[in-house]
Amino acid sequence: MFDHNCKIMMPLPFKTGLTIFAFLLGLYAQNSLYAALHGRVIDSENKQPLAGANVYILDQPIGVSTDRDGYFHLSVDRQQLADDTLVVGYSGYVTWKRVLRQCQPGMIIELRRTSYTLDRPIDIYGHRIDLSRAEIPHSQESISVQQIEDIGSVEMADLFKRMPAVHIEGNDLQGRRIQIRGSQASEVNVYLDGILLNNLNIDGAADLSLIVPDQIYKMDVLKGANLPLLGGGAFGGVINIHSRRQTEAGLKFKYQEGSYGKEAYSGHVNIPLTSKLILNYSGSYHQFRPRIEYFSGERFDDKTANPHIFSIRDNHQMDLSYYTDSGQWRLKMFSYRLNYDKTDWSNARDNYLLALNYSNKHRFDLTISQLFSLDRVKRFVVESTRDENIYSNENLQVRAAKTFSKNQLDLQLVSTYAHEALDTESRLKDRQGSRTYFKSHHYDNFFSLSSVLSFTDRPDSARNLWWKTYLGARGDFSATGYRDFGNSLGLRLYWQKEAWRLEPYINYGRNVKYPTLLESAYTRDMLIFTGIDTTFEQLEPEYNRSYEGGLRVYRSWSHAMVNNLEMQMAVFTNTVYNKILKRPLGDLIVQSQIGKNTTTGIESSVQLSGLDNQLNLSLGYTALDIENLLLYQYKPSKKFNLQMQYQTPFGFYLNGLLFYDGKSYAWYFDDRNQLATNRIDEAWDIDFSVGYQFRINALDVSASGYRLNLRNMVINARLSGFNLLDSKGFQDYYLRKRSYQASLSIRY
Template sequence: MGTKQSNIALLISGVFSLTALPTVAAESNQDVTIDETITVTGTRFDRTSEQQLTVINTIERSEIERLNPKSVADVLETLPGVSVVRNGGAGQSASISLRGTNSSHVLVIVDGVKVGSATLGNFSFNTLSPESIERIEVLKGPRASVWGSDAIGGVIQIFTRQLKSDEWYVGAEYGSNDYIRGSAGVGVEHGNGSSTLTVNREQSDGYDIYRGADSEKDDDGYSRTSLSLKGSQQLDQHWQALWSGQYDRGNTQYDDIYGSGGADESDYANYIWNLGAQYQGDKLTSKFTVNQSRDYNENFRGDNKDVARADFETMRKQVSWSNQYLLADGLNLNGGLDWSNEAVLGDYAQDERDILGAYVLVGKQWQQLLAEVAVRYDDVENIDSETTYNVSFAYQFDEHWRLSATTGTAFKVPTFNDLYWPNSGNPDLLSETSTSYDMTLNYSRNTVSAYISVFKNDIDNLIAWAPTGEVDDNGWDIWKPANVNNAEISGVEFFTKFEIFGFDNQLAYTYLEPEDKKTGEMLIGRSENEVNYSLSYQWHDFDLLANYHYQGKRFAGYGLYLEAYQQLDLGIGYQVADNWQLRLKANNVFDEEIISATNYISPGRELFFSVSYSAF
């Protein structure tokens, strides 16, 4: 690690020696007034950008529309520190990594509800349509002290569409691989409240995603349908009722990569619902929610649904009570309780567990200095309990420059598969744990904003398959999950956006040194360098967008690397009339061969045309 650490030190010292460096604002949406950006993921309550003590990138609906993505992974990949590994195109599985951590080290929340599989340990981003999304917040670094398990790398919170009363839209799109989409949404007023209902349907014939020697040679298509409802009702001066629901149903075709007659298709049917009440007083804000989520997947062979059939289901019930109290000028107290019950379908030695958590967060402002301390305790049934913390400071030098530093711990509870999978689970597993450090310098002035963040994350008790020292009846070694691995991830993350001659620019660069401390090798699936650049321009009724992504070579294990690749996407939108808009999008313009997972091929050049009507 000596050489690697010196590389980072040189890079850091070089960057901070640039006195004219345009650095600051963690937000990546393209609003000009950075200070008006509000985020909730850091503390569960509204905070302006200058009140946040950790890096939070945001993407708003307007930016999603310009990107015209085919998957949530396409949106997330435009952000600094976010890396995507795809098993094919939009409808296939994709792993999201924050600052080099595992995909299972990312807590995913949809409208305040924790989602994902308790058997696999992560969330299937391919099941959610970008058309259903209003806003995304991506928090970097551990936030277990506020949210609990899984937030080792960070938190991704997704907010579904919300329209005002009498607002509505309809849209349609057609493109490569016989892709077709139809979507609609409407906002309805009811007394002192409103609700939004949206529906989206899309499908594609796909292409052959895998190039293994024994794999199937056929197109792998997908279809998905999303229905969402979101609303609120003001009951009186202080009380408000809240509700949301999301239903996603679809089908994905993939390849039996070993040609063994196994499953090559899956159906999924996932839902969430959330009911809540919020009290807003002069000093106290209190929110109580009850919710449930389901992650269901059925695998089978497409030519015979009874062959290789396997059903997987996770049910999660959650109750949360969160509070924010203004004790005095500049002194805030946050705290609350969380209870959840996770249950899985299958022949497990234990098929459900309860998790109870309690947290408290104190924030204090002294003129230019802002400090925050958070502590949380989680008791996980039949597994070790965990106490996590965050300590953060920020100093505002002047109206343009701000320096913040934070350290914290986080954990990831073992999955039901790790613990109780029939004949191979290990019920003695401990939670994976981490300790991280982060320092961020921010700059903001007029139409220029940027930040540079230096970070380090030490992760212990990583779960991996390992021999138990026993043999089976045939003399073969018995392998089971065990807490055998450790990792150290350090890096630098840079982001800036600025305007030149009417052109809006966004540039992001991430440098990673992700080391497996057991082998001394780079962590599998990571690369040292990743670059994103976006250029947009508004001219009369036209808007233009160019997105460039560079992914450095990825370590594939056994001394092998996947080749680096780059991708350029171009888009143009035309406002035909006040309400009508046409949009043309070309992905992978240079038809690059993109392989982000061994033998899995991303789409070549694609072209999409959409038309939409919005009554806003």
């Protein structure tokens, strides 16, 4: 790796030649993003090595133990994790913490015994609260920034294809929605830096198009119905996204072009204004011509063609972070706009988010966020008459989280207050002017308090075995009068021997989901049938009860190609009560709340990776058994995927993904209000991409009059094909259509 700068001071003709030479030299430099951090842990008193000390990144799933001689070797992305904290812990010693930015490779860490009460130097360290780490044990997957770079898509949907039990539905207009373990999209909570995004949509399902993959630093997918901290109302699971926060100056630009008139630009900039104040901006623009209508009733062979549809999405995110000695402040501004136009019909969606986050070294985190979304649909039925439907949604969230740790006990407390308001207005505009024919205003307030108490214990006899018991409790309150208490239990066992690590776990819990504002508003106007009563005033909350058992296995080898094996398996059962079923009856919609469904399933995955992620193989399988298809429609009963990623040391890389979606069924009410069944056939498909990525590690060129400093510049060119077999065509959703895409990105 080049660490020094090449300074060139020569006559001009030589200069150009050398510049090209130096440029080419740079191409052969390593393309590894992961820098190894190595060091040694010793006792501060007798300078003896400490074997088995835990070296890890705070609140990140990255960590190693020191070897017999106290040495450790941690491969981390130092640029991304620059403001995270490296922690070294050893029982009987004071825990050592330092922000990663200040850590040098080869450093010697001296640990002090706890009996020493010296005046400790104050460490500045970044704290990133990660509630997904504090949750009770569940099946969990993570996507890191590196994997996002590898998949290289503009669509969030493509990131989930390799994950078992995760399925993406939707289209450009409705948005890309996620379902986990056969859940509905509204049953998955999506958080961006601690802000719940579900409330931006009136039906409570988060739209993943809001987020551009390039702005993600890390994404956790937590599967399961009983997550007390993040999963209030989430019967499927939780997506927890952390956006990028680079502390060093950086720039990235990406251009993509593809089938169906797809054109996308995205980029991000990091500007350290001062050493303590850092500005991050990321943005994207995306345009698309789908050529078909997204009528949800036409899921099968009868898609209506329409060449005049044009959609534009753009997305801006700006973060301003301020680091103090005691904590950090972060101001976040976010906007997302969608413009979907066709002849005589258009939909404009504007979403804005403003959030302030404060976290400090006492592991306290406060987020105040204000979300606003405006959804306008304009229709022309007769040319002179315009009909306008406006939904405006306002959401205020305040979330405070605090972690307490004492000995083996950890307590995570989260309290949330949410205010939701929804305004709907329908207007008619013609020659006589504009008049409102319908207007409504709804609001509701929610409060929840959740906690997870975890306790670590180990037997005296076996040093390589320990377990963690989790007790979760959650109280939910709403201003409409709902009061609910949910509890959950979990146990995870850790067993480690040589290169093996086994982590079996079990959990059980209850969860509750309150009706959305629109659902509650509908009850006033419509017939409701419940099991006992024929009509009543208020909807019941939806309840869930779930069990899960799983196992994680890790195995590592010293081989470069086969370095790490990770296996995961989970068996789960998930029962939902009081699901709302809507059916049209003449000119009425009848809502019945008699829905009960049990989904039982199994998911498993195997992941094999080489050193430096040169070769990466993963295999996933899911099988679901859904009892009530009237409530949970079009969930593939089986899913299988095989992914292969190969990177040569020269920067050439290859990614392939083979996936299979089994049959999915639905019962639904057809045009004549008759109960009908439909089936989406099983399908195989392939995604494939090839690319070349090269890095110029250090190059400093001074030519007459200007100075160009190229450091860590990465150029990435890629060609990808999605859904190559085109097996579903227009039959299913548009996500299944064959498309090609070429992209070029420059990172500096």
